[in-house]
Amino acid sequence: MAHALRITMASSIESRENEFYSTPYIMTKKLLDKISFNKNVSILEPCCGSLAIVDILKKYNYQNITYFDLFPQHEKIKKRNFFSYKEKHDIIITNPPFSKAYPFLTHSLNLAEIVVFLMPLDYLHGIQRYKGIYSKNLLDKVLIFVQRIILNESPAETVTFGNAMSLAWFIFNRNSIDKETILEFIYIEKEEY
């Protein structure tokens, strides 16, 4: 029993170091209920973890999805470092490791026209982000989760509310430079969880 506990704790610490947190399914469903794309667009999920976002993209019938992770959670997932990946896609959708969100974002904007990231709402401020991204009007929409949702390693089917950071889907579009940023709210009803 003690041995099992040690293994669980070790793998948990390893996951935390890799910043593995799975995205509750409801969060991706809410995104795809608000914005939809042509079902044949090429979508990249460049740090797919245990496929929480990919599973929902497939459920919504997106046909052309590429995915990998530097620290895959299953042996069937391709191991790959996003920063050495150079292929272009129409859209990138992910929940990036937050400590690397800025390099993830700038690299993503080089590879895709539309980039959709789940990130803390706090990401809206900061000089580097302002100069590199916001002052160039690349932020098209922010979909803010009204409730604070806890991201952890629990199965993506579950959603837990609590005293966590506020999260939002940030939708960047290289072609939206003449438009104002749109702000919308996402409320999760009781019967949805």
Ligand SMILES: C[S@@+](CC[C@H](N)C(=O)[O-])C[C@H]1O[C@@H](n2cnc3c(N)ncnc32)[C@H](O)[C@@H]1O
């Ligand atoms: C917050 S988790 C998100 C997992 C998944 N996208 C989801 O929504 O459930 C961040 C993931 O980024 C992966 N990661 C960290 N650095 C990476 C890199 N340079 N290239 C690819 N994946 C990376 C981690 O292994 C982890 O699975």
